[in-house]
Amino acid sequence: MTATADQAADAGADKGAATDTGADAGADTGAQEAARFHALLRTFEGRAAATAGQGKDPVNQPMIRHWCEAMGDANPAYTGPDAIAPPTMLQAWTMGGLSGHGDRSSAYDELLALLDGAGCTSVVATDCEQEYLRPLRPGDTVTYDAVIESVSPRKTTKLGTGHFVTTRMDVRADGELAGTHRFRILKYAPAAAREKKPAARRPRPVVNRDNQGFWDGVAEHKLLIQRCTGCGTLRFPWLPGCNACASLDWDTVEASGAGTVFSYVVMHHPPFPAFDPPYAVALVELAEGVRMVSNITGVPYDKVRIGMPVRLEFLRADEDLELPVFRGSEG
Structure with missing residues (x-):
């Protein structure tokens, strides 16, 4: 029995529709798995990232001076007997240095381990936000707590595909809330290396009578x-x-x-x-x-x-x- 042209065309259309259906089903399955994984990640939101942390040093004038010299900031508010610390130093007083603090929570480590297990083995800091409530002064003892504030759905960037994790740190001076520091990272699976194109020419400088x-x-x-x-x-x-x-x-x-x-x-x-x-x-x-x-x-x-x-x-x-x-x- 010989199939007519119309029958052959109908069979081809049916095969194409089946292929499309299979692709759609695969996409749906992938989306469902991504949604389930994100739901699991979101169970960490609101859990502690660090508890009862304490700065390694009190707020002090030498660190303020070093900061101001590095930044080229000669504001007189940061010197003298009534000196305050530059507001943007907020996070500096909470850093643990190379030896660390040891106050990071198990919840934060578990979250990172989950992401590592999903192939998101690389990390990059993306941005931070700070809110200042009262100035820090030399002699203040800095304490802090941090919470896992949010974990984003899966995002695709030029670096790769992964999740943005935002932590919020509440910084206190002698027990009084002094400011809030939000820090965001991207935990991602690196994108496949792209073939490099021939090097392009650098932009030309603007040359005029003044230069x-x-x-x-x-x-x-x-x-x-x-x-x-x-x-x-x-x-x-x-x-x-x-x-x-x-x-x-x-x-x-x-x-x-x-x-x-x-x-x-x-x-x-x-x-x-x-x-x-x-x-x-x-x-x-x-x-x-x-x-x-x-x-x-x-x-x-x-x-x-x-x-x-x-x-x-x-x-x-x-x-x-x-x-x-x-x-x-x-x-």
């Missing part, structure tokens, strides 16, 4: 700093006038090339075709006293440290672009 001399210096492997001829103030980046005395007259001095890392960040996201994250971007303090933003080369991104000595070098990014960068040393 042309700087880029002319770079072309000659010189890092030129503007100097006001009116008051002698050095300035960087290049500006048309002095921000100290408003003079429009200036000349240049060549930087020695020596510097130190004043501050830095490690860039993971957002991705950009011309760059290969993670990489370190630093605010470098030159020996001459001015600061500039540049990349750190010569050391892994996770070895860059504040205070690290660096030395100027010039990076050939492509055939048309050369940039001043700074080489660090792990030694």
Whole structure:
């Protein structure tokens, strides 16, 4: 018996419908499993993440000074006999350092173990929120409790698929609520590595009449700093006038090339075709006293440290672009 064309088409349609139905059923099963797992994770919401924790040190002036120096914050409220701690130091007084605190709850460890078991073995801190209720002062004893506030449904990010876990820490000073710190992490299963595309060209710097001399210096492997001829103030980046005395007259001095890392960040996201994250971007303090933003080369991104000595070098990014960068040393 020979099937007609119409019968063959109907059979093909039936087979396609069956395939679609199977795919839909698989998707439904996956969604149901994800919902069941999320329901299990949510049973940890409201459970303690840390109980009766205590800061390793009372609020103290040396730590406040170190913080302010690192941040470049010269607010007089943070010095003197009536000093307070910068509000953003709230979490600093609760940190356990390399030795830890030992006050983390078993519930938090169980939650992380569940996520590990589901393949979410990687972790990244995503954001934090702080609320300040009263200032911390030198001599205050800091105590805290933390709770698992929320666990998100499964989310897919460029890093991978996983769950956001938010903890809320209530920080007290001598028993009085001083502030609240919310901290969020993503526990995720890393996404499969994507095939790298050919490297794209870096963005071109905007060169104009105000900074042309700087880029002319770079072309000659010189890092030129503007100097006001009116008051002698050095300035960087290049500006048309002095921000100290408003003079429009200036000349240049060549930087020695020596510097130190004043501050830095490690860039993971957002991705950009011309760059290969993670990489370190630093605010470098030159020996001459001015600061500039540049990349750190010569050391892994996770070895860059504040205070690290660096030395100027010039990076050939492509055939048309050369940039001043700074080489660090792990030694």
